[in-house]
Amino acid sequence: MRWLIAGAQGMLGHDLVDRVLADGHDLIAVDREEIDITDSDSVAQVVKDIDVLVNVAAFTAVDKAEEEEATAFTINATGPEILARRCREIGARLIHVSTDYVFSGDSTEPYNEEHLMEPKGAYGRTKAAGEWAIKANTDDYIIVRTAWLYGRHGNSFPATMKRLSETRDKLTVVTDEIGQPTWTVDLADLIVRLVDAKAPSGVYHGTSSGATNWFTFTKAIIESIGKDPSMVGETTAAAFNRPAPRPHYSVLAHEALQRIGVAPIGDWRERWIQAASVMFSNDPADQ
Numbered sequence: 001m002r003w004l005i006a007g008a009q010g011m012l013g014h015d016l017v018d019r020v021l022a023d024g025h026d027l028i029a030v031d032r033e034e035i036d037i038t039d040s041d042s043v044a045q046v047v048k049d050i051d052v053l054v055n056v057a058a059f060t061a062v063d064k065a066e067e068e069e070a071t072a073f074t075i076n077a078t079g080p081e082i083l084a085r086r087c088r089e090i091g092a093r094l095i096h097v098s099t100d101y102v103f104s105g106d107s108t109e110p111y112n113e114e115h116l117m118e119p120k121g122a123y124g125r126t127k128a129a130g131e132w133a134i135k136a137n138t139d140d141y142i143i144v145r146t147a148w149l150y151g152r153h154g155n156s157f158p159a160t161m162k163r164l165s166e167t168r169d170k171l172t173v174v175t176d177e178i179g180q181p182t183w184t185v186d187l188a189d190l191i192v193r194l195v196d197a198k199a200p201s202g203v204y205h206g207t208s209s210g211a212t213n214w215f216t217f218t219k220a221i222i223e224s225i226g227k228d229p230s231m232v233g234e235t236t237a238a239a240f241n242r243p244a245p246r247p248h249y250s251v252l253a254h255e256a257l258q259r260i261g262v263a264p265i266g267d268w269r270e271r272w273i274q275a276a277s278v279m280f281s282n283d284p285a286d287q
């Protein structure tokens with residue numbers, strides 16, 4: 001099968017490229033230098049002779065999106081529309097990655113795939129528009145919503161906490177945002193499994209199972225680098241004055257995956273232990 005990954009240089013893109021190549025597929029891996037997903041001529045030139053296009057290119061700066069919503073919209077909504085039209089034209093399947101930010105975050109129970117999208121901030125609005133644009137322009141798509149993504153190839157939360165723990169005696173982390181820390185390697189694997197399973201077109205949730213808050217996740221990170229987790233203290237989101245609102249509750253249910261018999265990603269804590277052994281490894285083979 002011939003794959004194309006747009007956004008291959010991003011945090012998820014890197015691990016997805018590795019995963020697709022490991023399976024022996026033909027792969028065209030492109031990022032901004034080779035393709036502009038917001039430009040239909042650029043897309044037409046690059047997107048051809050493929051079976052599957054995975055779009056992990058996005059405007060992901062949540063706070064900056066509040067100031068630059070028009071730019072974020074072009075990348076997160078117009079881009080997916082152009083890709084969806086092109087995929088329909090050439091008969092390719094489109095796999096697109098979306099986010100928990102399409103929900104309000106006000107729920108107290110896991111969001112299922114059909115729950116109403118009611119984003120509170122600009123980033124979520126643009127990502128929700130991207131989902132609508134895909135559904136309106138192709139019948140052959142998989143939208144995978146993920147959340148709390150971390151990986152070795154980006155400025156991810158675990159790397160930040162590790163770095164801060166090297167210069168500070170105490171880390172203060174919020175307890176009132178609940179979610180599912182999700183490793184890019186696991187999400188890449190899920191995307192490949194969905195394609196292999198010829199999953200019906202629709203929306204799927206691609207997050208770790210279980211739920212936690214940033215405080216408890218940070219304690220697990222600190223433990224995994226051999227430090228005393230009691231250096232992590234509690235605070236609330238109100239202590240941070242951030243331009244974009246954060247969802248308080250970002251737990252996603254995996255009902256659509258279960259319906260088609262594709263196993264969801266495992267429990268966040270067990271997956272973190274596995275991820276930490278790779279992300280914080282000094283072995284050059286893991287770099």
Ligand SMILES: NC(=O)c1ccc[n+]([C@@H]2O[C@H](COP(=O)([O-])OP(=O)(O)OC[C@H]3O[C@@H](n4cnc5c(N)ncnc54)[C@H](OP(=O)(O)O)[C@@H]3O)[C@@H](O)[C@H]2O)c1
Pocket residue numbers: 006007008009010011012013031032035036037038055056057058059060075079097098099100127146147148149150154
């Ligand atoms: N990170 C998270 O916690 C999280 C949570 C939920 C959902 N997601 C979703 O997961 C996906 C992957 O996220 P990520 O964290 O891996 O993203 P990322 O690291 O920010 O990578 C995105 C990539 O897309 C590229 N890009 C931006 N605009 C483009 C354009 N017009 N044409 C071509 N490429 C362009 C970026 O290039 P530049 O660097 O040059 O801009 C970057 O290489 C995104 O759809 C995101 O919305 C992420």
